[in-house]
Amino acid sequence: MFAPKTLxxxxxxxxxxxxxxxxVVAEHDDQALGAITLNTITAAQKIGHEISVLVAGANSKKVxxxxxxxxxxxxxxxxxxxQLKDLxxxxxxxxxxEAQKKNxxxxxxxxxxxxxxGVLPRVAAKLDVSPISDISAVHSPDTFTRTMYAGxxxxxxxxxxxxxxxxxxxxxxxxxxxxxxSAATEAAEVGKLNTEISEFVSQELSKSDRPDLQTAxxxxxxxxxxxxxDNFKLLYELADKLGAAVxxxxxxxxxxxxxxxxxxxxxxxxVAPDLYIAVGISGAIQHLAGMKDSKVIVAINKDKxxxxxxxxxxxxxxxxxxxxxxxxxxxxx
Amino acid sequence: MPLCFTLLKDxxxxxxxEDGFRNVLFxxxxxxxLLVPLTCLCSSSVPSKKSTxxxxxxxxxxxxxxxxxxxxxxxxxxxxxxxxxxxxxxxGVVKDGVAHSINPxxxxxxxxxxxLKEAKKASEVVVVSIGNAKCTENIRTALAKxxxxxxxxxxxxxxxxxxxPFHVAKSIAELVKRDKYDAVFxxxxxxxDDANQTGQLLAGFLDWPQATFASKVEHAxxxxxxxxxxxxxxxxxxxxxxxxxxxxxxxxxxxxxxxxNIMKAKKKPLEKITPDKLGVDLTVQTEILEVTEPPVRQAGxxxxxxxxxxxxxxxxxxxx
Numbered sequence: 001m002f003a004p005k006t007l008x009x010x011x012x013x014x015x016x017x018x019x020x021x022x023x024v025v026a027e028h029d030d031q032a033l034g035a036i037t038l039n040t041i042t043a044a045q046k047i048g049h050e051i052s053v054l055v056a057g058a059n060s061k062k063v064x065x066x067x068x069x070x071x072x073x074x075x076x077x078x079x080x081x082x083q084l085k086d087l088x089x090x091x092x093x094x095x096x097x098e099a100q101k102k103n104x105x106x107x108x109x110x111x112x113x114x115x116x117x118g119v120l121p122r123v124a125a126k127l128d129v130s131p132i133s134d135i136s137a138v139h140s141p142d143t144f145t146r147t148m149y150a151g152x153x154x155x156x157x158x159x160x161x162x163x164x165x166x167x168x169x170x171x172x173x174x175x176x177x178x179x180x181x182s183a184a185t186e187a188a189e190v191g192k193l194n195t196e197i198s199e200f201v202s203q204e205l206s207k208s209d210r211p212d213l214q215t216a217x218x219x220x221x222x223x224x225x226x227x228x229x230d231n232f233k234l235l236y237e238l239a240d241k242l243g244a245a246v247x248x249x250x251x252x253x254x255x256x257x258x259x260x261x262x263x264x265x266x267x268x269x270x271v272a273p274d275l276y277i278a279v280g281i282s283g284a285i286q287h288l289a290g291m292k293d294s295k296v297i298v299a300i301n302k303d304k305x306x307x308x309x310x311x312x313x314x315x316x317x318x319x320x321x322x323x324x325x326x327x328x329x330x331x332x333x
Numbered sequence: 334m335p336l337c338f339t340l341l342k343d344x345x346x347x348x349x350x351e352d353g354f355r356n357v358l359f360x361x362x363x364x365x366x367l368l369v370p371l372t373c374l375c376s377s378s379v380p381s382k383k384s385t386x387x388x389x390x391x392x393x394x395x396x397x398x399x400x401x402x403x404x405x406x407x408x409x410x411x412x413x414x415x416x417x418x419x420x421x422x423x424x425g426v427v428k429d430g431v432a433h434s435i436n437p438x439x440x441x442x443x444x445x446x447x448x449l450k451e452a453k454k455a456s457e458v459v460v461v462s463i464g465n466a467k468c469t470e471n472i473r474t475a476l477a478k479x480x481x482x483x484x485x486x487x488x489x490x491x492x493x494x495x496x497x498p499f500h501v502a503k504s505i506a507e508l509v510k511r512d513k514y515d516a517v518f519x520x521x522x523x524x525x526d527d528a529n530q531t532g533q534l535l536a537g538f539l540d541w542p543q544a545t546f547a548s549k550v551e552h553a554x555x556x557x558x559x560x561x562x563x564x565x566x567x568x569x570x571x572x573x574x575x576x577x578x579x580x581x582x583x584x585x586x587x588x589x590x591x592x593x594n595i596m597k598a599k600k601k602p603l604e605k606i607t608p609d610k611l612g613v614d615l616t617v618q619t620e621i622l623e624v625t626e627p628p629v630r631q632a633g634x635x636x637x638x639x640x641x642x643x644x645x646x647x648x649x650x651x652x653x
Contacts (some may be wrong), residue, residue, distance in 0.1 A: 089533070090536075090542050090543065112564040113564050114545075114546060114564045118555035120533075121530040121531075121534060121537065122533045122534070122537040122543065123537070124530075125499075125533070125534040125535070125536075126537050127498075130499035130618035131498075131534075133529055133530055141628055144621070145348075147527065148426075148624075149525055152420050152626075153417060153624050153627070154624065154625045154627050155622075156622040156624075157619050157620065158619070160618055161619070162571065194540075196573060197542040197576075198448050198570055198571065198572045199539070200543040200569075200570055201558065201569040201571050202568075203563070203565075203567065203568040203569065204566050204567045205567075214564075218351060242652060250582070254583070259566060260562050260567070260581075261562070261566050263566055266524065266527065267438075267521070267522065267581075274651050275651040275652065283434075283567055285414075285416065286524075292627075296646070296649055296651050309632060310630075310632050314633055314635075314636050314645055314646070315635040315636065323639055327642070330639050330640055330643045331652070
């Protein structure tokens with residue numbers, strides 16, 4: 001007696017499974033959508049399915065409105081709960097899992113930032129699938145490119161996971177337009193949050209009026225050659241002249257010249273600006289991993305043998321303490 | 334019973350699930366000595382098998398035992414200073430005859446665990462490595478740097494090539510379930526696959542909190558206060574033990590293994606086990622179709638002086 005009904009539900013179930021759709025987990029600070037979310041949307045478009053964006057947070061409505069304006073976004077799922085403030089991964093994961101339970105997405109994406117890297121592998125474990133990090137190209141819904149060995153090997157990989165969980169290298173995809181779309185907004189389940197196991201204590205964010213390192217068109221980085229934190233002033237002056245962001249090598253961060261969030265490289269930020277100026281940086285493999293996709297690279301170093309000159313379009317063999325002020329002056333002409 | 338009464342002054346929390354002691358926040362070996370009287374008390378007063386009992390501990394000697402048992406994952410990778418080469422058949426990178434070492438982030442995780450032990454905040458540091466027979470070299474180095482014992486989850490060369498962070502995290506999760514650790518310390522990423530997944534996957538499998546990209550770890554009252562390196566700066570979170578911590582570069586400066594310690598490490602226990610025995614399925618989910626060299630950047634050469642540089646950059650249109 002129940003057979004026809006069961007059959008009906010079963011076919012409905014399989015139908016639902018075949019409806020391919022992609023979820024993008026938005027990054028934001030309760031005020032504005034994170035820039036990397038727009039790059040992630042572009043990657044999601046290349047997969048070619050209907051795109052939903054999940055905005056989870058304590059105060060997500062305003063951000064959801066911004067997400068709804070992104071062209072090609074079909075739906076915006078809004079999960080708002082005071083306990084989602086500060087987006088702790090243990091909590092955001094629950095929201096993503098609720099959304100997945102309801103919608104059966106075939107792909108779940110987030111930007112390869114500290115937020116996305118924190119949340120998505122945890123979601124993958126819960127769904128019992130192997131995730132793929134930091135993709136730089138989409139060939140088909142199951143084939144992607146990513147780099148390994150500090151960018152010295154490029155791997156084309158094919159995922160057979162039942163749900164593809166991917167973090168996206170922001171610099172490898174253009175940012176999607178922020179306006180022009182009109183997605184439907186709906187409330188998403190928050191689920192049962194385990195607030196016992198982790199709590200936010202505080203944060204110290206570096207404040208800067210200069211452009212964001214990862215999205216800047218021009219980046220100027222300093223290394224050990226700068227000799228002190230004070231000497232970074234030379235780079236800031238040049239940066240202000242060019243409207244550039246300022247980065248650093250690991251050596252400069254380790255020596256305490258500048259804070260860690262300025263580090264460019266394999267374990268820091270990956271940048272690919274139009275112009276990258278490396279000042280007093282030797283060019284170790286690990287640093288090159290973070291900037292070698294820049295369109296034009298300029299190196300200023302007094303050591304003619306420094307490896308940085310092997311990737312620089314324009315090398316200037318000079319003492320940076322003379323060359324940088326001269327460059328700032330020349331640009332003022 | 335007299336022993337039980339002496340245990341009723343301060344706060345010591347014991348969780349007793351059906352399989353015995355878990356989440357026990359003090360040295361389990363010493364605990365075993367207390368096991369008999371404690372279980373007597375439990376069985377008489379608590380009917381439920383899975384309940385948390387609050388005991389009190391009298392005297393500083395017992396209180397200092399409130400420490401963690403830490404598992405540290407170490408990965409054998411191609412040394413960071415090696416300029417890697419891609420195999421001509423595009424199947425991977427050349428690893429034969431190439432210097433290998435412990436992944437730098439794993440060394441930092443290990444150093445932190447050993448420092449916690451030296452500060453009497455941890456009772457035991459166990460290292461685990463998953464890979465082919467050659468991993469033993471690196472495991473011995475880890476033992477020489479202060480780990481108490483080691484577990485080698487052994488796989489053959491072919492399987493080792495195809496291991497995903499997913500499989501590694503599953504294997505570690507099984508070991509955690511078997512041996513009951515209070516914390517797992519891992520590096521934030523391995524410098525070969527650059528995946529940055531294992532710690533988060535493990536925390537997900539175990540349903541433990543995660544503190545990733547740690548640059549400072551403090552232990553107090555069954556919780557870890559961890560400062561994390563995030564995109565915009567630093568963030569501090571508090572996670573309840575048991576927890577997974579992944580180390581960032583600036584957490585500490587790892588020590589070198591000294592010769593006497595290298596000699597001593599040879600005598601430390603090393604358990605070998607297979608993923609099979611742990612019940613971990615190693616089915617490939619991410620198949621590597623091909624590995625290629627990245628496009629080679631041509632050096633453009635030197636410019637004579639600053640005005641020439643500015644002129645050329647203007648010609649290129651990258652500056653106004």
